[in-house]
Amino acid sequence: MRYIPHTEADVRTMLDRIGADSVEDLFQSIPEKLQLRRPLDITAAATEQEVLAELRALAEENASSHTHGWFLGGGAYAHFAPSAVDAIVSRSEFYTSYTPYQPEISQGTLQTIFEWQTMISSLTGLDVSNASLYDGASAAAEAVLMALRVTRRKRVVVAETLHPHYREVVRTYLDGLDTEIATLPRSASGQTEVLAEAVDDTTACVVVQQPNFFGCIEDLESAAAAAHARGALLIVVVTEALSLALLRSPGEAGADIVCGEAQSFGVPLGFGGPHLGFLAARDKHVRQIPGRIAGQTVDSAGRRGFVLTLSTREQHIRRERATSNICTNQGLCLLMATVYLSLLGRVGLRRLAELNLARAETLKSALRAQGLALPFSAPTFNEFTVRVPDSGEAALERALGAGMVGGLDLRPFDAELGPAVLVCATEQSPTDRFETLATCLAGGAA
Amino acid sequence: MTAPNDNANATRGISYEEPLSFERSRPGRVGYSLPELNAEERAALAAIPSDLLREELADLPELSEVDVIRHFTRLSTWNTSVDHGLYPLGSCTMKYNPKINEVVARLPGFAAAHPMQPAGLAQGLLRLCYMLERQLAEISGMDRVTLQPAAGAQGELAGIMMIRAYHEQRGEGRTKVLIPDSAHGTNPASAALNGYSVVPIPSGDDGILHPEAVEAAMADDVAALMLTNPNTLGFFESHMVRIAEIVHSKGGLVYGDGANLNAILGVARPGDLGIDVMHFNLHKTFSTPHGGGGPGAGPVGVVNQLAPYLPVPVVAKVAGPEGERFALDYEFPHSIGRLHANFGNVGMMVRAFAYIRSLGPDGLRRCAEMAVLNANYLQARLRDIFSVPYEGAVMHECVFSDKSLEATGVTTLDVAKRLIDYGYHPPTIYFPLIVHGALMIEPTESESLEGLDRFVETLLTISREAQEDPELLRGAPHNTRLRRLDETQAARRPILRWQAPSD
Numbered sequence: 001m002r003y004i005p006h007t008e009a010d011v012r013t014m015l016d017r018i019g020a021d022s023v024e025d026l027f028q029s030i031p032e033k034l035q036l037r038r039p040l041d042i043t044a045a046a047t048e049q050e051v052l053a054e055l056r057a058l059a060e061e062n063a064s065s066h067t068h069g070w071f072l073g074g075g076a077y078a079h080f081a082p083s084a085v086d087a088i089v090s091r092s093e094f095y096t097s098y099t100p101y102q103p104e105i106s107q108g109t110l111q112t113i114f115e116w117q118t119m120i121s122s123l124t125g126l127d128v129s130n131a132s133l134y135d136g137a138s139a140a141a142e143a144v145l146m147a148l149r150v151t152r153r154k155r156v157v158v159a160e161t162l163h164p165h166y167r168e169v170v171r172t173y174l175d176g177l178d179t180e181i182a183t184l185p186r187s188a189s190g191q192t193e194v195l196a197e198a199v200d201d202t203t204a205c206v207v208v209q210q211p212n213f214f215g216c217i218e219d220l221e222s223a224a225a226a227a228h229a230r231g232a233l234l235i236v237v238v239t240e241a242l243s244l245a246l247l248r249s250p251g252e253a254g255a256d257i258v259c260g261e262a263q264s265f266g267v268p269l270g271f272g273g274p275h276l277g278f279l280a281a282r283d284k285h286v287r288q289i290p291g292r293i294a295g296q297t298v299d300s301a302g303r304r305g306f307v308l309t310l311s312t313r314e315q316h317i318r319r320e321r322a323t324s325n326i327c328t329n330q331g332l333c334l335l336m337a338t339v340y341l342s343l344l345g346r347v348g349l350r351r352l353a354e355l356n357l358a359r360a361e362t363l364k365s366a367l368r369a370q371g372l373a374l375p376f377s378a379p380t381f382n383e384f385t386v387r388v389p390d391s392g393e394a395a396l397e398r399a400l401g402a403g404m405v406g407g408l409d410l411r412p413f414d415a416e417l418g419p420a421v422l423v424c425a426t427e428q429s430p431t432d433r434f435e436t437l438a439t440c441l442a443g444g445a446a
Numbered sequence: 447m448t449a450p451n452d453n454a455n456a457t458r459g460i461s462y463e464e465p466l467s468f469e470r471s472r473p474g475r476v477g478y479s480l481p482e483l484n485a486e487e488r489a490a491l492a493a494i495p496s497d498l499l500r501e502e503l504a505d506l507p508e509l510s511e512v513d514v515i516r517h518f519t520r521l522s523t524w525n526t527s528v529d530h531g532l533y534p535l536g537s538c539t540m541k542y543n544p545k546i547n548e549v550v551a552r553l554p555g556f557a558a559a560h561p562m563q564p565a566g567l568a569q570g571l572l573r574l575c576y577m578l579e580r581q582l583a584e585i586s587g588m589d590r591v592t593l594q595p596a597a598g599a600q601g602e603l604a605g606i607m608m609i610r611a612y613h614e615q616r617g618e619g620r621t622k623v624l625i626p627d628s629a630h631g632t633n634p635a636s637a638a639l640n641g642y643s644v645v646p647i648p649s650g651d652d653g654i655l656h657p658e659a660v661e662a663a664m665a666d667d668v669a670a671l672m673l674t675n676p677n678t679l680g681f682f683e684s685h686m687v688r689i690a691e692i693v694h695s696k697g698g699l700v701y702g703d704g705a706n707l708n709a710i711l712g713v714a715r716p717g718d719l720g721i722d723v724m725h726f727n728l729h730k731t732f733s734t735p736h737g738g739g740g741p742g743a744g745p746v747g748v749v750n751q752l753a754p755y756l757p758v759p760v761v762a763k764v765a766g767p768e769g770e771r772f773a774l775d776y777e778f779p780h781s782i783g784r785l786h787a788n789f790g791n792v793g794m795m796v797r798a799f800a801y802i803r804s805l806g807p808d809g810l811r812r813c814a815e816m817a818v819l820n821a822n823y824l825q826a827r828l829r830d831i832f833s834v835p836y837e838g839a840v841m842h843e844c845v846f847s848d849k850s851l852e853a854t855g856v857t858t859l860d861v862a863k864r865l866i867d868y869g870y871h872p873p874t875i876y877f878p879l880i881v882h883g884a885l886m887i888e889p890t891e892s893e894s895l896e897g898l899d900r901f902v903e904t905l906l907t908i909s910r911e912a913q914e915d916p917e918l919l920r921g922a923p924h925n926t927r928l929r930r931l932d933e934t935q936a937a938r939r940p941i942l943r944w945q946a947p948s949d
Contacts, residue, residue: 001809003542003733005894006816014823014895026822029682029839030714040712042581045806048546059555061570063563066554074562075787082478084511086552092529093522096543100737101535103933104926105866107524109738115467118943122505128942131739134596145639148860154811165787172783176610176640179580202901217498227701248500261787268552272561272788273596274741286940297936299928300921308938315599315635316877320644327634328597328729332482336520342467342514343477346506351480354491358483361490370710379494396564408562428478 001045003064009021019022032105064269069404069433071363073383073424074213075163075239076275080428081266081340088339095332099292103307104299109331110306113294116338123260125251131292131308132330133277136261137166140207140237141173141323142290143259143279147205147233148179149288149323155202157232159184161212163239164413170207182313183430184208186414190216190376190385194226203232205257210236210250211411214385215422224254233257241265241278243381246353257281266340267333276333290324293353352427356382359425366434367423370442375420383424385410389443391419398440406437461927464520468944471507477514505946509900524927525738526871532893532901536843536874536886537630537678539708539730541813544804547797548731561788565773571792572772575761578799579745581650582726585802585810586704587717588747594790598705601725601744602636602672607782608723608748608755609670609699610640615755615780616696620669628678628878633703640771642669649880653679653836657688664696671751674703674888675719676710677887678878680840690720699723699752707731709818709842709891712811722749728791732798743794754780759789761886817842820898824889827902831909835881842890848883858883858914863930864911864922868904 010022020026027035046054064070065078072078089095093108100106100113113131119130133139138198144156149260158167160183174181184206192208199206206227211217220236227234236250238260242252250258259279263269267276281289287310295309315322344352360382364374373387388395392409399406407423414420421441483491509517533540551557559568579591595601606623613620623637626647634644639901645663650656656809656924660671673691675683683689690700702724708731716724728734729742733907736742748756748838758781759774805813825834825844848858862872862885889898911918923929 001805001812003544003805004809004816004891005897006819006891010895011816011819014819017828018819018822020822023819026815026818026839027682027841028714029684029841030710031684031687034687034714034719036713036715036718039808040807041584042802042807042810045809046803048804051546051800051803052550055550055796056553056555058570058574059550059553061568061573062555062559063567064554064558064560066558070560072560072562076561078558078560082511084515088518088522090548091519091522092543093525093527095548095735096528096739097525097738098533098535098538098540098736102862102872103872103931104863104923104928105524105526106738107928108521109517109525111464111466111521111524112518112738114942114944118466118468118505121504121943125500125683134741134791138600138785163787165784168784169787172607172785173639175650175783176642178641217494226714245503246494247501248498252500263796268557269560269792270551270557271559271568271792272790273786274743274791274793275787286942290836293940293942295936296941297498297932299932300930301928302866303928305928307931307933307936309933309940309942311937315631317631318635319631320634322631322635322638322643325599325603325632325639326597327599327630327632328736328740328742330596330737330741332735333741335738339514339518342507342509342517343511344506345471345477346503347508348476348478348480349506350503352478355480355483355487357493358487358490359864360567361493362487371605379498381494400567405560405567406562415684436644439492441911 043367065428069430071407071423071425071429071437072405074408074422075261076269077240077264077274077426078269078428079264080424082343084343085266085336085339089332089336091184094335100308103305107305110294110337112335114296114306116334117294119341120278120280124280126258127283128286129157129278129280130336131294133279133291133326134330135273135275135277136239137169139259139277140166140281141170143235143257144170144205146257146288146290147235150233150285151204153177153202153204155180155204157182157184157198157203157206159208160186160261161192161214162207162237164211166237177401190214190378191218194223196226199226199230201230203230205233205235207235207237211240211381212240214376215380216376216382217247217380220250220253220255240381242353242356245349254417256420262337265337267336274330274333276330276337288323291326291329355427359429360384361423363434366438370438372442382426383422385420386423386441388419388421388441392421395421395441399437402436402440404433404437406441462520464517466944467507467509468505468516470509470513470517473508475508475510477509477511492918498579501600531869532897533871534873534887534889536888537705539888539890541733541890542892543733543735544801550800551793551796569772572761574799575795576763576772578795581802582745583747585725586747587715588724589750590753590756591745591747592756593745593795594786595744595746596786596791597740597742598725598727598744599632599636600785601746602632603639604746604757604785605701605723606636607641608752611755611780612752613669620667622668624663624668624671626673627880629672629674630703630705631708633672652838653681654683654684655689657685657692660689660692664692664698666696668698670699670701672701672703674705676706676841680843681835681838682841686719704828705730706842709814712807723752728794728798733801734794734797741791741794743791754778755782757782757785775859788837813891820889820891820893823898824887828905831905832885843886843888845881846885852910854912854916856916858885860919860922861908864908864919866923867925870901897940
């Protein structure tokens with residue numbers, strides 16, 4: 001086996017030193033009757049060449065933005081990643097190291113985390129960020145748990161326009177705790193109605209998504225006002241992180257915690273993971289933040305360096321009283337995003353966001369030209385809801401027939417909406433196929 | 447130890463300085479290539495009212511592609527990694543990360559597939575997930591496996607949620623979880639997230655759990671016992687079956703933390719030991735890279751009794767007119783629900799699948815055998831230098847205390863920092879908590895005999911230095927770009943982001 005260096009002579013030498021007769025003897029502490037006395041029933045080892053061929057065949061069975069015109073978003077976005085991102089991520093100094101427990105030999109990882117924290121604080125308009133969480137959905141759940149700790153309250157108010165998978169994950173995380181979840185309805189405009197009476201003195205937080213699951217841009221100021229009037233926190237969840245480059249920052253609009261999914265920043269779609277959960281908050285709540293945080297300090301010679309800090313929040317110190325059970329997070333995805341944001345920079349990221357908006361608006365025009373209606377009046381970013389004449393399923397089937405993954409059928413997610421599709425346009429969406437997509441969604445053959 | 451590439455020189459070389467990216471920024475530099483908007487597109491930007499738009503993006507740098515590549519390449523040189531050499535972090539299983547895994551995970555059919563695309567357009571991925579679930583079930587002896595949890599700790603959370611759902615379904619309001627004092631911190635934290643209170647169980651003088659201790663704590667209000675086998679002292683819990691019987695007899699379930707599964711691959715299976723739920727760490731046992739702190743993946747295996755509670759969706763094989771197809775099954779009315787926005791860290795699953803295919807049954811068993819051989823060899827050679835707090839044949843890792851250092855005034859931390867000077871990542875230190883000044887060493891199967899010998903020689907040298915020149919250790923590391931960092935100051939006056947200098 002090429003990953004294991006031992007020769008039979010090595011094994012003999014080592015056994016002699018240990019004082020054992022055979023390798024088998026080393027397993028004597030496992031009672032005989034508990035030992036597996038047969039080979040595992042899995043396929044025999046394959047050569048590197050065979051494994052590669054087998055995996056290539058499996059890979060070719062899947063559609064992707066490389067094989068189809070792509071208009072599907074819904075929480076994961078087909079953005080272009082510059083080649084430099086993978087060049088850096090492929091450096092094994094980064095990908096074969098672990099959590100930077102020993103700062104003197106982990107400064108590369110630690111400085112990257114510090115740069116990420118700076119960037120995400122700036123993008124969200126908040127003071128501090130952590131070093132990532134698993135994904136946007138668990139980040140939303142962790143943000144809610146954080147709000148419960150900060151306010152010592154037990155009621156959570158969640159917008160119906162929060163990504164349905166995220167709502168499910170929040171529910172899963174809260175299930176074992178003594179809490180209540182209430183929902184905020186969607187208005188006719190596609191936005192969330194934050195009714196003053198929905199928030200009471202027992203409410204820990206109000207959770208809204210920006211832009212929301214249907215693509216609509218929410219009125220965060222009203223949500224913040226309604227939450228703050230009763231001492232609750234406003235949590236803003238972002239699934240399309242690129243929107244942060246264009247829209248007024250949630251922090252500026254009054255959010256107390258901003259969290260979500262940063263996959264858009266150079267992280268591959270990868271059939272849904274690994275992606276990159278993020279969470280940012282205000283300074284006053286820093287000791288309730290879940291997960292790792294890097295901080296600046298000095299070495300014994302007074303030079304600037306970075307360490308993991310405020311670790312008394314964490315499970316390895318605080319055990320059952322920790323702010324979260326998270327240990328391993330999404331370090332390498334954080335590196336991808338930090339490299340990506342360094343390349344795009346303050347000007348490029350804004351330009352890319354504008355390009356996405358422009359593409360989506362151009363696509364809207366193409367759809368309207370085919371007589372399709374957009375049911376919601378609220379402004380949108382790079383994703384929006386379009387009504388289709390028959391059913392979302394049939395419309396998308398027609399698009400697939402023309403070589404396109406045309407969007408997401410909304411029927412499983414919102415029964416009251418009628419036949420509708422969530423359509424997304426990014427910089428990678430083929431503009432020369434907009435009219436064809438419109439024709440397909442409108443009921444015609446391509 | 448006189449060769450020109452002597453190990454003591456391992457960290458000597460060119461050391462690059464590099465500021466923060468923000469400090470390298472120059473207005474007007476670009477690291478991207480984007481098309482210009484045409485007039486029509488520019489007009490479309492008015493679709494969002496200006497009061498909803500942000501001012502400017504302050505703290506993002508302006509850099510060329512060259513700047514960015516040099517910046518992160520220089521940063522990378524400040525890390526040590528498995529590809530540099532021995533990285534003996536106990537309980538982390540820092541084994542070699544095969545390069546083919548990285549190649550296959552990047553195939554567009556995996557890397558560019560979208561989680562919401564119809565199952566019919568993702569048959570290869572679903573097939574892979576289905577096969578990996580079955581491989582892990584066979585390896586562990588569990589009946590069913592979910593791949594969804596994104597890391598070991600989320601796997602623990604999922605496992606304890608399933609245990610809770612099981613008890614609730616039976617109308618039992620159990621409130622406690624038993625956890626040995628040698629457990630990882632994630633265990634009690636995961637139990638607490640489920641609303642359970644934690645009852646610590648003391649390990650015996652021989653470093654393992656004894657049936658009497660479990661019997662004394664086991665009661666009708668205990669939902670589960672969580673344990674790690676082999677445990678964090680490196681010992682196999684040989685009373686496992688009796689302990690599981692005690693827990694089961696009072697209606698409780700047994701959770702197995704699979705962090706140390708590498709030691710028993712193909713030798714013994716958690717499912718045969720009485721464990722009802724366990725998690726795997728694909729980033730430990732199955733060679734997926736640790737990535738500087740993730741992403742990992744924490745699949746969970748369960749016995750049939752707990753299968754109704756698995757997180758949704760579940761990958762299902764269905765027979766159809768065109769042969770077998772793979773689908774996502776949401777029809778689990780008793781499911782604990784969803785833990786991830788999608789299906790978990792699929793990229794890690796692809797890598798783990800490639801690893802299992804590369805090793806096969808014999809290769810997996812060989813991993814366990816050589817990992818255990820390496821740990822026993824280290825224990826045999828190091829016991830003259832460091833104190834062994836618990837005697838016994840170890841499995842995948844060996845733990846030492848700081849007792850032999852006491853007279854010198856040198857601490858475990860000092861030894862760890864001095865190891866850095868010799869080019870090693872230190873072992874896990876001060877864990878498990880029940881060992882004073884613990885030094886927890888897991889060499890894994892990736893290390894060769896001569897590699898281990900060099901490591902032992904280095905520790906011998908350090909031990910001698912501790913006697914002769916303790917200050918040398920207290921001031922270590924000396925060869926790194928930065929010296930010991932002030933963690934107290936970092937926590938006392940937190941600086942958690944860069945601030946632009948005010949003009």
